[in-house]
Amino acid sequence: MSAAIDVRDLTVRYGDTLAVDGTTFELRHGEVLALLGPNGAGKTSIVEVCEGYRRASAGRVRVLGHDPYADHDRLTPRIGIMLQSGGVYPRVSAADMLGLFASFAAHPLPVDLLVDRLELAGFLHTPYIRLSGGERQRLAMALALVGRPEVVFLDEPTAGMDLRARHRTWELVRELRADGVAVLLTTHLLDEAERLADDVLIIDRGRVLASGSPEALTGMGGIGRLTLAATAGLPVAALPGGLTAVEEPAGNYQIDGALDTTALAEVLAWCLAHGAVVTGMRTESRTLEDVFLELTAKEPS
Amino acid sequence: MTFAPAPGRAPTTTILRHQTALEVRLILRRGETLVLNVLVPLAALLGVGLTDVIRLPDGDRLGFVVPGVIGLAVMSTAFTGQAINTGYERGYGVLKRLGGSALTRSGVLVAKTSAVLVVIVLQVALLVGVGVALGWRPRVDHLALALVLLLLATALFSSYALLLAGTLPAQATAGAGTLVYLVLLVAGGVMFPVPGADGIGGALPLAALTEGLRATLTEGVPPGWVNWTGLFIVGVGGALAATRWFRWE
Numbered sequence: 001m002s003a004a005i006d007v008r009d010l011t012v013r014y015g016d017t018l019a020v021d022g023t024t025f026e027l028r029h030g031e032v033l034a035l036l037g038p039n040g041a042g043k044t045s046i047v048e049v050c051e052g053y054r055r056a057s058a059g060r061v062r063v064l065g066h067d068p069y070a071d072h073d074r075l076t077p078r079i080g081i082m083l084q085s086g087g088v089y090p091r092v093s094a095a096d097m098l099g100l101f102a103s104f105a106a107h108p109l110p111v112d113l114l115v116d117r118l119e120l121a122g123f124l125h126t127p128y129i130r131l132s133g134g135e136r137q138r139l140a141m142a143l144a145l146v147g148r149p150e151v152v153f154l155d156e157p158t159a160g161m162d163l164r165a166r167h168r169t170w171e172l173v174r175e176l177r178a179d180g181v182a183v184l185l186t187t188h189l190l191d192e193a194e195r196l197a198d199d200v201l202i203i204d205r206g207r208v209l210a211s212g213s214p215e216a217l218t219g220m221g222g223i224g225r226l227t228l229a230a231t232a233g234l235p236v237a238a239l240p241g242g243l244t245a246v247e248e249p250a251g252n253y254q255i256d257g258a259l260d261t262t263a264l265a266e267v268l269a270w271c272l273a274h275g276a277v278v279t280g281m282r283t284e285s286r287t288l289e290d291v292f293l294e295l296t297a298k299e300p301s
Numbered sequence: 302m303t304f305a306p307a308p309g310r311a312p313t314t315t316i317l318r319h320q321t322a323l324e325v326r327l328i329l330r331r332g333e334t335l336v337l338n339v340l341v342p343l344a345a346l347l348g349v350g351l352t353d354v355i356r357l358p359d360g361d362r363l364g365f366v367v368p369g370v371i372g373l374a375v376m377s378t379a380f381t382g383q384a385i386n387t388g389y390e391r392g393y394g395v396l397k398r399l400g401g402s403a404l405t406r407s408g409v410l411v412a413k414t415s416a417v418l419v420v421i422v423l424q425v426a427l428l429v430g431v432g433v434a435l436g437w438r439p440r441v442d443h444l445a446l447a448l449v450l451l452l453l454a455t456a457l458f459s460s461y462a463l464l465l466a467g468t469l470p471a472q473a474t475a476g477a478g479t480l481v482y483l484v485l486l487v488a489g490g491v492m493f494p495v496p497g498a499d500g501i502g503g504a505l506p507l508a509a510l511t512e513g514l515r516a517t518l519t520e521g522v523p524p525g526w527v528n529w530t531g532l533f534i535v536g537v538g539g540a541l542a543a544t545r546w547f548r549w550e
Contacts, residue, residue, distance in 0.1 A: 053400075053401065073406075076310075076401060077308050077310035077403040078308040081398070081401045083397065086397075087397060088398065089390065090389075090393060091330065092323070092327070100323055103315060104310065104403040105308075105310070106311055107309055109303075109304075145304065147309075147403060148307040148309075149308055150306040175303065175304060179303060179304040179306075181306055
């Protein structure tokens with residue numbers, strides 16, 4: 001099956017500002033792709049081009065085989081959109097809005113099911129204007145799902161939610177994925193991307209800094225950092241190729257590099273060769289946060 | 302497989318019916334709508350029709366004022382109310398969200414115009430009812446032409462409302478909508494005759510409607526060409542401008 005979303009060299013400009021600079025990615029059916037980046041990185045611009053709200057300045061974008069801007073009306077029944085905020089009449093209740101969106105669809109999900117799954121019952125008949133941020137988010141998600149779409153866009157889906165609602169939402173996204181829905185989500189929450197996404201695109205200032213599965217990005221789940229406690233004053237320059245070490249404080253070595261099994265053996269051989277006494281060795285796996293901070297720190301500002 | 306995709310758009314008539322019904326409910330639910338769209342025209346009808354505070358050119362006071370307040374009702378709903386509501390909805394991202402749903406963008410505009418038409422039918426029924434109860438006896442020889450005038454004027458006012466709401470911030474839209482309402486309330490041939498109404502004055506937006514309605518309903522003759530031309534040229538201008546400049550967010 002062809003990709004649900006196919007983006008090649010997408011560029012978005014607002015006047016002289018370059019919001020998205022040559023982004024390429026693909027989202028397959030039944031997968032979750034997270035656009036991860038700080039506020040203002042260009043995530044929403046990418047999503048809005050895919051939703052058909054915005055025209056690409058350059059590049060080629062296909063959603064379910066269609067140009068989302070030119071074929072907008074043909075795509076709308078097949079996609080579900082959750083905007084970052086707003087989108088509902090202030091004086092309309094969740095029940096009325098959900099009923100309205102259900103009436104737009106040929107085979108809508110039962111409204112009761114969404115009320116139950118997104119816990120809308122407590123405020124179903126309250127005007128939108130009186131709902132809290134988290135309640136509005138849950139309603140927005142229900143509106144995105146009610147038409148049984150093939151592709152769902154979630155722009156910062158858990159912003160403003162409490163912890164419990166956040167976990168419920170994550171469960172729901174996993175279920176969407178399992179049921180074959182393609183999900184494009186934006187987030188600035190690292191754990192959200194790490195937990196949900198098959199693929200993560202790390203974006204800053206409109207450019208993709210890295211992409212891949214969370215496992216690939218964090219080094220195949222391998223060791224990210226090695227801390228060694230040993231005799232002070234070892235010659236760190238003599239470490240085998242690809243590894244670097246900083247002794248700080250004395251007798252405490254922070255070793256970085258591709259820390260596979262061979263490298264670990266080589267570090268120990270290096271200790272042995274210099275007659276060092278090793279008193280401690282600590283390994284930490286890299287998290288997406290490490291990768292993210294490394295990548296964004298490298299960016300010239 | 303709760304969420305297994307099964308996309309599809311409901312029939313267009315179903316979608317538009319639901320959207321229009323919601324828009325009508327929203328208009329009727331607003332307190333300020335009741336004042337602007339019902340109480341003001343009714344007060345004008347009673348004030349001008351039953352007292353002689355305002356001097357009119359001839360003796361048929363109801364024959365003058367009922368077509369005038371029908372025009373006022375059309376303008377207040379299709380222009381001022383429509384502009385203010387749409388402006389705020391644009392500010393809240395409602396138009397953006399609806400435009401990304403199966404309703405589509407043109408569906409939003411069609412539903413909004415249909416909704417004001419439904420409300421205008423209710424207003425006109427009320428005003429005609431009160432007018433007849435007070436002794437107004439309209440001529441119905443050219444009733445069909447009067448209805449065409451009403452439709453044209455509704456489309457004209459609605460397109461200018463959407464033009465304002467789709468280009469200005471919500472507050473500015475509300476201000477401009479109210480200002481135009483006040484100007485046309487005085488200069489639209491509602492309660493006083495428009496100077497030069499049989500000449501170029503009869504081509505002005507609200508005057509073209511009120512004078513045209515007076516021609517058909519009071520005098521029993523077709524509306525003057527100046528009324529038709531005014532509504533048509535100004536209306537086409539509004540529709541073109543709204544299509545060209547309307548922004549969803």
